[in-house]
Amino acid sequence: MSVSDEFDEWAAAGKDRGMEDRHWHTAKHVLARMPVEAGETVLDLGCGSGYAGRALRETKDAGRAYGIDAAPEMAHNAADYTDDPQIGYLIGDFEHLPFETDSIDHCFSMEAFYYASDPHAALAELARVIRPGGTFHCAVNYYEENVHSHEWQSFIDVPMTRWDRSQYRAAFREAGFSVAVQDNIPDREIEIPPASEFPTEDWERREAMVERYREYGTLVTVGVR
Ligand SMILES: C[S@@+](CC[C@H](N)C(=O)[O-])C[C@H]1O[C@@H](n2cnc3c(N)ncnc32)[C@H](O)[C@@H]1O
Structure with missing residues (x-):
């Protein structure tokens, strides 16, 4: 199944809002860190x-915000959730x-980058559109060190790239980015039941x-950049 077919189905089923609720736990910390100045142009990849x-x-008073998504239904829903004329949602x-070369000040991406059919080409394209000194804040929950995420590929019919921390850094450098920081942001908001309630539907052990x-x-x- 293509990325757009898969995520069109998710959007039609209303899963876009559920993802937002879950991802917001850590995404908000990434967004707060972004060095966006008033009036700057930002992009949300996926x-x-x-x-x-x-x-x-x-x-942050960003001057112009764009979101891009391969799934038309996602982009249409996103456009319906705001009436801000300075935000544009694009299918792509x-x-x-x-976007023009050097036209984006900062880019954010949450739980999307690893769906790229060619992640190196995606990074090269980001290096083209982000201006020198601009940043790409790439957030993922699916990655090699997170052993609990490995099974996710079996739940979705779209190929996913599972890099480890060093592969992310190497690919960023190869594309022309300096890696300013790489770290883990814990999710402190998801409720973890007491030990007596394990196993749960999703988890065998509380420790996991x-x-x-x-x-x-x-x-x-x-x-x-
Ligand atoms: C798991 S969702 C995450 C959405 C959002 N960033 C969030 O945090 O809730 C991944 C999104 O990326 C989009 N996407 C995945 N691969 C893409 C690609 N190669 N080009 C454009 N969009 C893509 C999907 O259509 C989907 O809407």
């Missing part, structure tokens, strides 16, 4: 419901960004759930 553009407009793929959310959380790699 925007889903489009929450990042709305947040960067509201909290990571390897062919519809604690490791997944409180220790591994979201891997963030920040590249500076």
Whole structure:
């Protein structure tokens, strides 16, 4: 199944808002860190419901926010969730960004980058559109060190790239980014039941759930162009 078919189905089923709720636990910390100045142009790569553009407009006074998504239904839903004329949601793929060279100040991406059909080409394209000194804040929950994420590929019919921390850094550098920081943001908001309630529907052991959310959380790699 193609990325757009898969995520069109998710959007039609209303799963875009559910993703936003779950991802917001750590995404908000990534967004708060972004060095966006008032009036700057930001891009959300794989925007889903489009929450990042709305947040960067509201909290950092970004001048213009774009979200791009391969799934038309995602982009349409995102557009329906705001009436801000300075936010635009576009249908497109990571390897062919519809922006001029050096036209984006900062880019954010949450739980989307690893769906790129060619992640190296996607990084090269980001290095083209982000201006020198601009940043790419790339947040993922699916990555090699997070052993609890490995089974996710079996739940979805779209190929996913599972890099480890060093592969992210190497690929960023190869594309022309300096890696300013790479760290893990724990999810402190997801409720973890007491030990007596395990096993749960999703988790055999409480320790594993604690490791997944409180220790591994979201891997963030920040590249500076
Ligand atoms: C798991 S969702 C995450 C959405 C949102 N960033 C969030 O945090 O809730 C991944 C999104 O990326 C989009 N996507 C995945 N691969 C893509 C690609 N190669 N080009 C454009 N969009 C893509 C999907 O359509 C989907 O909406």
